[in-house]
Amino acid sequence: MRVAPNRLVSGEAVSFFDLLQGSAWGLAVLLIGLLLLSLAPPRRICLWLTVVAATVLAVGLGIQAANHATQVVQASTPFARTALGSGLWLVWLLLGLVLADALQALRAGTLARLGVATAVLLPLGLMLVSGGADELSIMKEYANRSDEYWGVIARHCQIVALALLFTLAIGLPLGWATHRYVRVGRAMFPLLNIVQTIPSIALFGLLMAPLAWLAASWPALGRAGISGVGLAPGVLALTLYSLLPVVRGTLAGLAQVPSAVTQAAQGLGFSPAQLFWQAQVPLALPVVLSGVRIASIQAVGLAAVTALIGAGGLGSLMFEGLFSSAQDLVLLGVVPIVALGVLVDGVFKLLIARTRPATPNMESAH
Amino acid sequence: MxxxxxxxxxxxxxxxxxxxxxxxxxxxxxxxxxxxxxxxxxxxxxxxxxxxxxxxxxxxxxxxxxxxxxxxxxxxxxxxxxxxxxxxxxxxxxxxxxxxxxxxxxxxxxxxxxxxxxxxxxxxxxxxxxxxxxxxxxxxxxxxxxxxxxxxxxxxxxxxxxxxxxxxxxxxxxxxxxxxxxxxxxxxxxxxxxxxxxxxxxxxxxxxxxxxxxxxxxxxxxxxxxxxxxxxxxxxxxxxxxxxVGIKLLSLQSAGSLARVEAPQSTPFLPASASLREAVSTLALHGCQSLNLLDDTGAHAGVLHATDLFNRRHTGSLPLSDDQGQHA
Incomplete structure (x- = not known):
């Protein structure tokens, strides 16, 4: 926890031990308990206790920090800022790791994982909504921008969604072509690999000139939103970055369809369309989706950088914070990006599991 | 065709x-x-x-x-x-x-x-x-x-x-x-x-x-x-x-084709549909001279004698079909 007289000064750290009173003792006990549990043999009961302790600790620390912030503000000027200290972020990170590890060891199903995630996020979310954490500096930054904040998130999602749409429209047929015609792959992959190695800011710069020229030459394009800065170059660059994983995934997916299956299908009289839709597509889908998943997570992160060329999105908050050394503003931009990334990751993992009907690990109990 | x-x-x-x-x-x-x-x-x-x-x-x-x-x-x-x-x-x-x-x-x-x-x-x-x-x-x-x-x-x-x-x-x-x-x-x-x-x-x-x-x-x-x-x-x-080649030839012919119509003997059993190759194997395994043959229903279907098997080979005549040489 850091307390500062205003948002620009870096403030003084407040240790957890200074706050050790009342209910905080409970948290300290939990922390020690967690340490002891890590020494315990990995029985199911111990693992579940670990999950419960880590969950309560993660929630409790958040509430504790918010309460302290409220006390501090009541005792000083309204300009005072109370930020979450690096120690708390670190503890949250470690608790996340502990939870992930314990759930892995328990071989918890999707439902149990979702349950634990809800148990951690729901109370913290409720606290945010109810205003209990309003005195934390990150929430103050939010309060300053609450009217535009959701628009910024929507814009971020829009950039990612548009880029993915274009990527799929181009990447899936391209991936199929690289599978069907070896030459296409030989021509395509060096190109895509080079694109992937260009630093993102450089790529935006490279795209600005031709797009600006396009817009200047054909005013109709300019009116349609194509210009050197803003959404168009951002989406275009993201599309270029996302192509490689999608094309690779599509190629890998089609290539791992057993040749025995295609041969048998042809021999039995499948038409080329039946072979494609009934055998190749369903068998390639999980691998193709893995490629799309990587592209999506990458796009969620990279979309932040498009703010530099005026595309908007959460990156704009992040950079504004960086340029004015307002760390909480940076966090306000970064936290939803991370959350979006995790969300996208989860959705795709679920989809991939759903499209994998006949692998040994999905074996139904018969 | x-x-x-x-x-x-x-x-x-x-x-x-x-x-x-x-x-x-x-x-x-x-x-x-x-x-x-x-x-x-x-x-x-x-x-x-x-x-x-x-x-x-x-x-x-x-x-x-x-x-x-x-x-x-x-x-x-x-x-x-x-x-x-x-x-x-x-x-x-x-x-x-x-x-x-x-x-x-x-x-x-x-x-x-x-x-x-x-x-x-x-x-x-x-x-x-x-x-x-x-x-x-x-x-x-x-x-x-x-x-x-x-x-x-x-x-x-x-x-x-x-x-x-x-x-x-x-x-x-x-x-x-x-x-x-x-x-x-x-x-x-x-x-x-x-x-x-x-x-x-x-x-x-x-x-x-x-x-x-x-x-x-x-x-x-x-x-x-x-x-x-x-x-x-x-x-x-x-x-x-x-x-x-001799053994392979035996595998083309059924044991039933060489059966003699005789009462069952106190010898091992073999389905009549088994090949002569299996018959030779069974004879060698049990060290005996004849086998009782059984039809599909398990009923007695004659007796196979080792001598018949090897007489045919000895004379050099090749079995031409399952029916030929059937004693029954």
């Missing part, structure tokens, strides 16, 4: 590329079980794949019932033929039932008829329909998978069944069981079956005609007996394996 006329095929375009098939002419009659056999690179698989046009001849024609295949619509042609490959190639994302029903579905059968056909075929291959129908291929053993593969090939009631080394990847016990099933199906349905193998014992067990290929040419065509007793040249004799 399938007819190859002067078929040649070369893979690759260089002038010195070896010919996969070199001026092959062959007639496969309806209802035959023809085994194409030869070493690797003999062209046996290429020849088989020309029947459902997975391969095209460079020169020459392949005709089905007198009609040149080039002029037939490809899909309809393939739907008229069952196709079994060594690596099975079941659709891993479909249940066993859906795998078997795929050709009938493409033929536009009604769902009830397809379901009935799937049940019938699973039962034919000793797989309980309610247990195995809903399973996925990866939940089956290798032998069960290939049973489903053969069932899938038979599902559309094809005129011709093509089998490309169907049992090559299976262990000997399961292979023998599946060979018996194919033989049974062939005898019961009278379908034309063309099978590729490199296993001479499989060829002798199953084939009504055996086609021996080497380097893209047909070396000899004939019944198992003809191949064993009159090999066309030294290569054929080598391929068959000279050292145990």
């Amino acid at each position: 399938i007819e190859f006329a002067n078929v040649s095929k070369t893979y690759g375009h260089t002038a010195d590329a070896p010919k996969a098939l070199d001026d092959v002419s062959l007639r496969i009659g309806s209802g035959e079980l023809v085994v194409l056999i030869g070493g690797s690179g003999s062209g046996k698989s290429t020849l088989l794949k020309m029947i459902n046009r997975m391969e095209q001849p460079d020169t020459g024609t392949v005709a089905l019932d007198g009609q040149d295949m080039v002029h037939m619509p490809l899909r309809e042609l393939r739907l008229r033929m069952g196709y079994v490959i060594q690596s099975v190639g079941l659709f891993p994302h479909w249940t066993v039932a859906r795998n078997i029903g795929v050709v009938p579905t493409m033929l536009g059968w009604k769902p009830e008829r397809i379901a009935a056909r799937v049940t019938e075929l699973l039962s034919l291959f000793d797989l309980d329909p309610t247990t195995y129908g809903p399973r996925y291929p990866h939940q089956l053993s290798g032998g069960q998978q290939q049973r489903v593969g053969v069932a899938r090939a038979l599902a559309g009631d094809p005129e011709v069944l093509l089998m490309d080394e169907p049992f090559g990847a299976l262990d000997p016990l399961i292979r023998t069981a599946l060979q018996d099933e194919v033989k049974r199906i062939h005898q019961a349905s009278g379908k034309t079956i063309v099978m590729v193998t490199h296993d001479i014992d499989e060829a002798l067990r199953l084939g009504t005609q055996i086609v021996l290929l080497e380097q893209g040419r047909i070396v000899q065509v004939g019944s198992p007996l003809a191949l064993l007793s009159q090999p066309a040249n030294k290569q054929v004799a080598d391929f068959i394996g000279r050292s145990d």
